[in-house]
Amino acid sequence: MNFYGLVDGTEASLKKYMGSLSGVDQVGADARAAMLGTRSIKTTSKRWAIDTAISMVDLTTLEGADTPGKVKALCTKAVRPDPTDLSVPSVGAVCVYNDMVEIARTHLDLIGGKHVGVAAVSTAFPSGRASMAVKIQDTKDAIEAGASEIDMVIDRGAFLSGRYIEVFDEIVKIREVCGTKAHLKVIFETGELVTYDNVRKASFLAMAAGADFIKTSTGKVAPAATAPVVLVMLEAVRDFYAMTQVRIGVKPAGGIRNTKDAIKQLVLVNETAGPEWLKPSLFRIGASALLNDLLMQRMKMDDGYYASPQYVTID
């Protein structure tokens, strides 16, 4: 593999590449994200943003209590988020644990949802604490079961202790397992990486190693997809595009629960990476509760009043 010609796979070349990155000033990044948070998105642009956000949702259930019935219900909702309004687009994908992939894929295909992807969380999600052999097998299982997207976690322990090459090699190996069968999303767990400098470093490391998407969080650790973290990742994909002419996707996940926050994310995309990223193939939002708020805001725009929560389905 040539890693876009940026690194040759050795630790020395990776160190050189990581060392060439400029730092991130935390105060400045926070201020920029806050400023973009003041954008006022109204009327036609709000309507466009709501539908776009719905099409970008990775509708997620990652609970120990998940059952086939629960996952099938989620798939039904993913295909037709509002059964009373067929103009509502399907979501981008459903996101489930490894053992639920086959159930999800089969059910989606059965109900006319071939266009909705199945994302499997992988590599000993959410902690990433397992042997490489287990992580590879975990990923293979998911792909064999029909996953079209793999959401892997990085080894944060290795990253924080500066063993970047280990993180890099893991991503490269999982990338090999995915091949052309599945898109690879690399989860950083930014709440554990803590600094924006680390987020920027992790972004460039993962992109060079072959990630199709970089993703903020597992949803199991707070803070998760804060606006400044997403800003830093969007700057990273923009800069990576300038270097390689390849567009890497971004997936914020965790903490985006309402329409207002989702629209703020789209504003960040629009004014940072650029409008080219405003499509489900390059931007996803990992969420569960968000979808119903988007649907209720959509109804409100059509009807002029807020409906009772009983007008949207609970799963």
Added chain:
Amino acid sequence: MEEKLSFEYAPAPESRALVTIKPKYGHFIGGKFVAGSKHFPTINPATEEVLSQISLAGKADVDAAVKAARKAYTTTWSKMSGKERGKYLFRIARIMQERSREFAVLETLDNGKPIRESRDVDVPLAAAHFFYHAGWADKLEYAGLGTTPKAHGVAGQIIPWNFPLLMLAWKVAPALAAGNTVLLKPAETTSLTALLFAEVCQQAELPAGVVNIVTGDGSTGALIVNHPGIDKIAFTGSTEVGKIIARAVAPTNKSVTLELGGKAANIIFEDAAIDESIEGIVNGIFFNQGHVCCAGSRLILQESIADEVIEKLKNRMAKIRVGDPMDKNTDLGAINSKEQLLKIRELSAAGDSEGAQRWSAPCDLPGKGFWFAPTIFTGVTQAHRIAREEIFGPVLSVLTFRTPQEAVDKANNTPFGLSAGIWSEKGSKVLWASQQLRAGVIWANTFNKFDPTSPFGGYKESGWGREGGRHGLSAYLKGVSHE
């Protein structure tokens, strides 16, 4: 634009119905609005619509205002305890907060600045200045001027059009806290928020004559500067007028502070956080249309990162939203006046003719009103007019350097010295450069940050004295040693 944005933001205008603008205004003298004799129009620079008729104060008006201020000083304000004066200042601050949307809308209509900035910067900071100085009113003996510092008496204050309400607050709040009464003249093109502030003074039941506001042009300003009944002059504006004022007050006993022009260097070292530096450059020169005396109008860029930074800066500038200042999503509003627009055009043309390379962000400028697209000039040297003269508009001159010493030499090679910015992730370099720079305010890894607790003012032709903080307060006090 190269590509059509798919995410077009629909108009999000702030409501104009929040303010009532009278067809005609008088002066505020002795606690009352009094009719003026001559009038001139004030316009919305974004549309050229006439908003109202403003009175032009002549000698009789200025005399009346000075008399009212003197009377209030001798009979009321100088006799009142600091604690009581502080109560009025707290009250004014609270009313300004309560009426903040009104102030923001009026400021944007009259000045042309984006509502986002008047709402998020000008008005909250103006209120903060009153809150801060309210706290000083009963603690003047701790201002470092001896145990019994005294007010000057009547302060004559002349403010500019770039931050009309905020500059009023910078002037009026410390003056009142220190125990002075004031006669304030807002700039000719931006009187409306000062007149709304006069209403706030009435609402706060401030004793009559403590704050007097007369409107007018430079001739009114000259009457104030030369008035024998005034003890202290405070001026913010151009260096040219500042020099006239300095000459006028030199043979008198008047105390004077001047906050004048600038040509600030914004130095980006190669080890800076690049994306935040880009934001700092944009904020430094495009905040308030570049109508900022401390604007970072000279970008001094390390050669090793110059190409990368300029490319990123251009991309970022293309995203600046220029247009209707009342739209909540507008980043860059209208140039305040036709006169100022002509000055910006003239200096930019000088940049072209002297061989610098102009690049302007691609944006559709409205047909009416006064507009100038965000612009940078590259290939600028110290010898260019656009590297030396204050443009006071959204125009950035880009110079490069090779060593830290060269950066500092270039930054200091100016008759001005109001502010400077340093961008580096290396603390020792930041500290070294900040010690070398001869400027009153130095920002490290940020730009255009203001706080009432922090003194603001210039070296060299950028002015005399400081505003804000204890240093600013002392400009409105006489220490015992001076008596």
